[in-house]
Amino acid sequence: MTDLTAADLTDLFRRELQLCAVKPGESLVVLAEPSSRAEYVAAAFGAAKSLGAHVIQATVPGGSPVPLPSVRTGSGAGLLSVDANPLAQQLMFEADIVVDLTNEGFIHTTLLKQILQHGTRVIFVADAPEVLARNIGQPEDKLRAKEAVELLRGGKELVVTSAAGTDLVASLDNGHPGYQCGFADDPGRWDHWPSLMVVSWPLTSRGTIVLAPGDVLLPFKTYVQEPVTLSITDGRIADIKGGADARLLEMFLEDADDEEAYYLSHMGWGLMKTADWFSLSMYDKESNMGMDARAMAGNFLFSTGPHPFMGRDTYNHLDIPLRGCTIRVDDKVVVEEGRLLG
Numbered sequence: 001m002t003d004l005t006a007a008d009l010t011d012l013f014r015r016e017l018q019l020c021a022v023k024p025g026e027s028l029v030v031l032a033e034p035s036s037r038a039e040y041v042a043a044a045f046g047a048a049k050s051l052g053a054h055v056i057q058a059t060v061p062g063g064s065p066v067p068l069p070s071v072r073t074g075s076g077a078g079l080l081s082v083d084a085n086p087l088a089q090q091l092m093f094e095a096d097i098v099v100d101l102t103n104e105g106f107i108h109t110t111l112l113k114q115i116l117q118h119g120t121r122v123i124f125v126a127d128a129p130e131v132l133a134r135n136i137g138q139p140e141d142k143l144r145a146k147e148a149v150e151l152l153r154g155g156k157e158l159v160v161t162s163a164a165g166t167d168l169v170a171s172l173d174n175g176h177p178g179y180q181c182g183f184a185d186d187p188g189r190w191d192h193w194p195s196l197m198v199v200s201w202p203l204t205s206r207g208t209i210v211l212a213p214g215d216v217l218l219p220f221k222t223y224v225q226e227p228v229t230l231s232i233t234d235g236r237i238a239d240i241k242g243g244a245d246a247r248l249l250e251m252f253l254e255d256a257d258d259e260e261a262y263y264l265s266h267m268g269w270g271l272m273k274t275a276d277w278f279s280l281s282m283y284d285k286e287s288n289m290g291m292d293a294r295a296m297a298g299n300f301l302f303s304t305g306p307h308p309f310m311g312r313d314t315y316n317h318l319d320i321p322l323r324g325c326t327i328r329v330d331d332k333v334v335v336e337e338g339r340l341l342g
């Protein structure tokens with residue numbers, strides 16, 4: 001039998017690595033775990049080689065410490081096996097770029113900070129092939145994301161409202177705005193393919209968030225069926241009301257047995273115009289991390305749990321993208337009833 005799956009993907013990975021400014025003579029590590037997609041490993045390896053990079057493929061043991069299986073949740077700590085593997089760490093410290101094909105990456109880890117401090121760029125890839133292809137970035141995406149970052153940096157308040165009942169005010173003072181643009185072309189930069197979004201890390205927020213039917217709960221990868229009303233006081237979920245989905249969220253937070261889990265984390269909006277809200281419903285849950293929903297242009301994405309600028313490092317992390325919201329930075333409307341302006 002001939003398996004040519006990787007052949008279809010090699011051109012795609014080559015385009016991505018070009019966006020990541022991979023140059024001849026650079027050192028590139030393809031990082032995998034045993035359950036990584038073999039065709040991604042082969043495609044990344046071949047693409048790197050075709051661009052003249054010095055490529056090494058490293059497979060480390062899998063596993064995740066979060067109270068969730070390691071099935072591309074986007075919520076976990078990543079591979080703890082690497083925390084105790086100085087050789088693997090050294091490989092990434094010395095690399096110019098790491099193509100991270102592990103199931104959870106290093107999104108919320110201190111190890112990621114150390115890797116980036118060495119100037120290594122990291123591009124994380126977890127979603128299904130069609131999702132990667134449809135949402136592959138353009139060089140100008142980074143500029144769009146950076147413009148949104150500057151708007152957040154100069155703002156005082158992020159205000160989110162919706163016909164469903166959301167009415168939230170979040171402080172932007174010292175909110176450390178950031179972005180994802182789908183490729184990592186600067187030294188010390190982590191990014192995620194696919195993604196295009198802007199986020200802030202409000203130190204506090206207040207009001208109400210109403211999840212409407214059709215909104216998405218991550219990492220569960222489900223669509224909300226009945227409205228859920230979250231009361232937010234001092235940046236913390238003080239009360240949850242609603243039906244089955246509300247109970248699910250209550251149970252998640254109760255099971256966490258972790259006061260930090262109740263606090264709001266990053267929030268912002270999606271800029272990715274190629275995103276498909278329905279892709280989550282078309283795949284089995286293991287195939288996708290859900291970046292279509294997280295980054296869809298005009299969504300409001302908020303999250304719970306970890307907050308690096310407030311010293312909260314819990315692994316209990318929900319990402320919840322909402323449709324149909326109006327988002328303002330002070331008086332400037334950036335998203336109107338779910339439509340991205342500009």
Ligand SMILES: [Fe+2]
Pocket residue numbers: 266303317318319
């Ligand atoms: Fe998140």
